[in-house]
Amino acid sequence: MRLSLYHRLSLSLLVVFIVIISVFFVWAEHLEQKTRYESEQNLHLSLAANLARDNPLLQEGAYDHQALKNLFHTLMVLGPAFEFYFVDPNGVILTHSITPSLIKRDRIDLTPLIQLTQNQISLPIYGDDPQHKSRKKIFSAAPVFSGSELIGYLYVIVTGERYETAYNRVDSDRQAELSMVMLVGALVFLFIVMLGIFYYFTRPLRRLNHDMQLLKNAGFDKSALALTSWMPNSSNEVHQLGVAFEEMVNQINEQFTQLQQSDVHRRALLADISHDLRTPLSSLQGYIEMIADKDTTITAQTREKYINIVLKNTLQLKLLIDQIFELTHLEGGQVTLNFETFNLAELLYDIMAKFSLQTHAKNIDISVVPSSSYTQVRSDIAKLERVISNLLENAIRHTRNNGKIVLIIEEINHTQCKLIISDNGTGIKAEELSYIFDTRYRASNAIQDNNKHTGLGLAITKKLLELLKSDIKVKSTLGEGTEFSFNLRRESP
Ligand SMILES: Nc1ncnc2c1ncn2[C@@H]1O[C@H](COP(=O)(O)OP(=O)(O)OP(=O)(O)O)[C@@H](O)[C@H]1O
Numbered sequence: 001m002r003l004s005l006y007h008r009l010s011l012s013l014l015v016v017f018i019v020i021i022s023v024f025f026v027w028a029e030h031l032e033q034k035t036r037y038e039s040e041q042n043l044h045l046s047l048a049a050n051l052a053r054d055n056p057l058l059q060e061g062a063y064d065h066q067a068l069k070n071l072f073h074t075l076m077v078l079g080p081a082f083e084f085y086f087v088d089p090n091g092v093i094l095t096h097s098i099t100p101s102l103i104k105r106d107r108i109d110l111t112p113l114i115q116l117t118q119n120q121i122s123l124p125i126y127g128d129d130p131q132h133k134s135r136k137k138i139f140s141a142a143p144v145f146s147g148s149e150l151i152g153y154l155y156v157i158v159t160g161e162r163y164e165t166a167y168n169r170v171d172s173d174r175q176a177e178l179s180m181v182m183l184v185g186a187l188v189f190l191f192i193v194m195l196g197i198f199y200y201f202t203r204p205l206r207r208l209n210h211d212m213q214l215l216k217n218a219g220f221d222k223s224a225l226a227l228t229s230w231m232p233n234s235s236n237e238v239h240q241l242g243v244a245f246e247e248m249v250n251q252i253n254e255q256f257t258q259l260q261q262s263d264v265h266r267r268a269l270l271a272d273i274s275h276d277l278r279t280p281l282s283s284l285q286g287y288i289e290m291i292a293d294k295d296t297t298i299t300a301q302t303r304e305k306y307i308n309i310v311l312k313n314t315l316q317l318k319l320l321i322d323q324i325f326e327l328t329h330l331e332g333g334q335v336t337l338n339f340e341t342f343n344l345a346e347l348l349y350d351i352m353a354k355f356s357l358q359t360h361a362k363n364i365d366i367s368v369v370p371s372s373s374y375t376q377v378r379s380d381i382a383k384l385e386r387v388i389s390n391l392l393e394n395a396i397r398h399t400r401n402n403g404k405i406v407l408i409i410e411e412i413n414h415t416q417c418k419l420i421i422s423d424n425g426t427g428i429k430a431e432e433l434s435y436i437f438d439t440r441y442r443a444s445n446a447i448q449d450n451n452k453h454t455g456l457g458l459a460i461t462k463k464l465l466e467l468l469k470s471d472i473k474v475k476s477t478l479g480e481g482t483e484f485s486f487n488l489r490r491e492s493p
């Protein structure tokens with residue numbers, strides 16, 4: 001049988017309750033007995049002393065044990081609760097009021113008798129029960145003297161065998177009945193209360209479980225489900241669990257949507273790229289066929305022209321394939337970074353030198369500000385070079401003849417510096433700015449140069465900077481120019 005948490009809690013508490021009730025009853029019984037014995041002993045404390053004092057037989061020194069036995073019998077008839085013993089100064093029982101076969105010891109320990117007669121410890125004091133090997137009972141005792149010589153003790157068991165038998169018969173019947181009624185009543189009451197309390201407290205847990213089952217059956221898609229809304233600031237652990245569960249479900253759903261979107265995006269990219277590849281490839285095919293065709297005679301000049309076109313198309317294809325490869329590699333996330341410390345201005349001058357042909361051709365004024373910067377940065381130099389080259393290539397392309405490009409190094413604090421690549425070129429329309437980092441996006445200002453550019457440069461740049469734990473920002477005004485900027489980790493000298 002599989003029990004729910006609710007049932008398990010109820011059963012556990014029931015068991016605990018039964019144990020508590022039992023301990024309580026045992027303890028109450030013990031307390032009641034102790035109180036009873038204390039009052040009985042207190043009541044009969046001077047019984048033995050009075051008997052010893054008033055009885056001539058004992059007054060004289062109790063030499064006639066048979067007469068004493070007869071006296072004890074008479075006294076027992078009058079007080080059946082008592083048991084009378086006369087012991088010598090060593091505790092050896094000399095005579096008693098009991099049937100001899102019932103006597104199980106021939107001597108008793110005198111220590112409690114001395115304690116009682118000298119009022120040494122608080123009541124109840126227990127003495128040996130001669131009718132039992134180890135049992136103790138409350139008693140009354142008095143020393144018996146002959147003249148000034150101690151000849152023994154009168155030892156009276158106050159709650160004798162008959163007393164106990166009579167008491168137990170009455171008491172156990174009445175008490176057992178009362179106990180049973182009380183126990184059953186209390187248990188039923190507690191059980192009902194417990195069921196209510198547990199039902200109330202386990203309700204959120206059941207709701208959470210229900211939600212989880214619903215979600216599992218819906219394939220973890222929460223869109224069509226009305227799930228419980230949990231209290232975020234509650235101190236109730238189940239609510240906290242519910243909030244965490246809610247967040248987890250939201251995250252799963254978000255990631256799922258993202259995955260779907262990126263899948264759609266990837267398909268579109270693949271379709272675009274196939275198209276981009278097909279155009280130069282079919283052009284290549286056409287020209288190669290013409291060069292290879294033996295039937296048509298072409299002049300050496302035309303052949304050279306065709307070969308140049310083929311070469312240009314091949315380079316364009318290689319560029320595109322390289323970019324696709326780079327982007328896929330970056331998106332795959334298995335890129336290793338090699339951080340080193342270097343002078344940023346030096347890197348900028350190196351990259352500028354690479355583009356000197358283009359800048360000269362357009363007579364662009366390109367400079368680093370401050371021109372002799374000593375700012376040291378810690379980054380992956382190869383990746384940073386790719387980033388700056390992409391941005392500079394764009395800037396040069398979108399800057400008119402005699403334009404201006406500035407590479408500004410700005411020190412923010414001891415750990416950060418900013419690189420700004422600013423041009424006074426065509427600028428980008430405000431509504432297009434948020435799309436320029438998307439793969440394959442080319443803004444309306446894109447200069448049409450026979451499909452040479454595919455709109456992958458900024459997407460690659462952004463990915464590279466993400467890997468370098470930086471974020472690229474863009475500001476642009478149409479007709480006035482564009483400014484790309486990002487932070488780098490500065491290394492203090
Ligand atoms: N400095 C700039 N000035 C004006 N427009 C820019 C500038 N940089 C980028 N753009 C715009 O953003 C678009 C996206 O740039 P991106 O570098 O991603 O593609 P691309 O340069 O067209 O192609 P690719 O980099 O793949 O050769 C460009 O097509 C262009 O319209």
Ligand SMILES: [Mg+2]
Pocket residue numbers: 390393394453456457458
């Ligand atoms: Mg580009």
